[in-house]
Amino acid sequence: MIKKNLFKKIKTFTAAAIAALTVTAGIAVTGATGDGFNPAGLLAPTTAYAFEHQSYADSTGYSLRLDGDTWHCYNADGQIDYNYDGLALNDFGWWKVSNGEVDFGFNGLALNQYGWWYVENGTINFNYTGMAENEYGWWYVNNGALDLTYTGMALNKYGWWYLTDGTVDFSYNGMAENEYGWWKVAGGAVDFNFNGIAANQYGSWMMKNGTVDFGYTARCQYDGKIYDVTNGYAVYVADNDTVLDGLVYDDTTDTWSYYVDGILDTDNNGLVEYNGGWFKLENGRLDRSFNGYVSNEMGEWIVKDGAVDFGCKDGNITIKKVIENGLVKETKRTMERNVRWYDFDAVTLIHTDTITVNVDENGRMTEDYYYNRAVASPNDDVNGDWMTTAHIGSPDGERYLAGNEAVRSNLNLRDYNGDVAIYLVKTYF
Secondary structure (H helix, E strand, O other): OHHHHHHOOOHHHHHHHHHHHHHHHHHHOOOOOOOOOOOOOOOHHHHHHHHHHOOOOOOOOOEEEEEOOEEEEEOOOOOEOOOOOEEEEEOOEEEEEEOOEEOOOOOEEEEEOOEEEEEEOOEEOOOOOEEEEEOOEEEEEEOOEEOOOOOEEEEEOOEEEEEEOOEEOOOOOEEEEEOOEEEEEEOOEEOOOOOEEEEEOOEEEEEEOOEEOOOOOEEEEEOOEEEEEEOOEEEEEEEOOOOOOEEEEEOOOOEEEEEEOOEEOOOOOOEEEEOOEEEEEEOOEEOOOOOEEEEEOOEEEEEEOOEEOOOOOHHHEEEEEEEEOOEEEEEEEEEEEEEEEEOOOOOOEEEEEEEEEEEOOOOOEOOOOEOOOOOOOOOOOOOOOEEEEEEEOOOOOOEOOOOOOOOOOOOEHHHOOOOEEEEEEEEEO
16 A cells, blocks of 8 residues: 555656666766766766765666565665665656665766766656756756756756756856747847847847847947847948047937947936937937937926927926915916928927917826917928828928818827927828
């Protein structure tokens, strides 16, 4: 009954487990001599470890028998060998024996004549694939067997590691791949703090927090070199010892970008200082279309066309108090909002509408206001081969559709924190 209860859960895979010894023996002792030891010395430390914890590496002539509640290890003479420490086989699998008895509390690596194995709760776990530790390091196990052919990444409780020939390679520095992507490895471990350029067999890549940043498209500088990066793929441009830092203008794209130690700060969506001004960023680039409010460590600021408007006093909020019998019953705040129309060149201002709206103490509108006006370009030509359309925020922005008495427009000023720009665009037939 005890025997049945102890082993009934594993009996179903006993045959497969024993067969696995034959299949995986080649993996477990690849490159080893006939006695099971690696001639290059890779297993020398673990062999020493084994004989500190088990006195036998070959179970030939030994068997397991159940005596009452205890499984003992018997030698070829039919005697219990209380000195036996190692692996032994019975009909139900391979078991770790300590001092002549099956040690159900043992977890770790153990050696027999077929190689090194991962033991869990006293028996070889042929389903285990992953890393296992002894006092000499971490090793890669494949289907229960130590796999000295494995080179690649693996995970343990401390993180992701790069392994060479089945053990952690603390000398490895470079890129490595697992099922989740490509990673920067330093000293054998994934470096989640790495931000910069790294290379693999496919080229050079921009990395962020230790992995390839496929969303990065910009020029960058790293380790004294300039790169043009597209979707994470970096192409060397030139050597340059002057580190890009702060807000930098690129005349080829007419954009301002904010760099930190040569790398575009794509996480920055706040305010940055440049030549005495403060400017609003969107994913690390100057957002010249932004109008509204932005907060930083010094307070909340009103921003117009991407720059803090230091000339704006109290946000131009007008405060009116409604008083009855000397008691302030209500405080009304209003503010002027501008809708600016720009001609086809996206630069020439052709019209401005100023609307007074109700706002709260922070200058945010408290009611909807749908803007309905339509403005024509002074340069429009009814005989031209184009149709004029209006777009909100930029020439590529959402098309503006003016409303009428029956249908309201699609421009609600409440959706915007500040002034709004409308651009006229030629759409050719």
